Amino acid sequence: METLPAAHAAALWAGLNLVLLLTLSVLVVRQRRQHRVALGDGGVPQLAQAIRAFGNASEYIPAALAGFAILTLAGAPPLVVHASGLLLFAGRVAHAVGLTRSSGASIGRAGGLLFTWLGYIVAAVALLFYAIP
Template sequence: MATVTALYAGLCAILLIALAARVVQFRWSKNVGMGSGDDRLNQVRVRVHANATEYMPMALLLMLIAELNGLGALWLHILGALFVFGRLLHAFGLTWGKGGYHPGRFFGTAISWTVILVLAVIDIVKALGAA
């Protein structure tokens, strides 16, 4: 069973829905059917949600592969918690920075990329070791 990955997949799903809800709330309040309605804040909200949908699947897939190949629960929790923290930091940073530079955006992205790269290397090493 992949219970650790299941935990972080659930947390990521909740975050993804929360980010989507911010976009939907804006669209309803401004009667915008699609897109951002040329509103800068909603462009940022749309981008924050899109960015999460771009990175979450790969991170979770790599985590699942690592878990199924025997990576210890402690490492999975460290990497999973870091990834969720990075995604939260990115979302808040991009929003607070109004789409520009903000330390939260930078560090959130850096953490997310680092977790993905670490998991990728772990998976590659495990695959080569099994061959």
């Protein structure tokens, strides 16, 4: 079976984002065990931050991965998927680091959101371009 040119790029960014989600999930479990909280955040700020870092990534990553898959199927060049994937992944990592270090505004959170949105914009524009035969 022949692989589509952008499939390896999509696989790279899907894999890295899954590793990020797994890492953030492990951080939540670690906080739950440390503070003996089975449900919710138990009023523990560090646990609340870990939960939101995982939740926020879980809210943004799936739609982008779907976009990467559709770009691949639509015949987009790997560079488009890499550009969007790099922006998304960098944004999600920066946001997660910023959120786990501070519950308030931070450069990591702001920069992470900016990079995530830029990754979304690159993917959205490319998807609209490839939607027109």
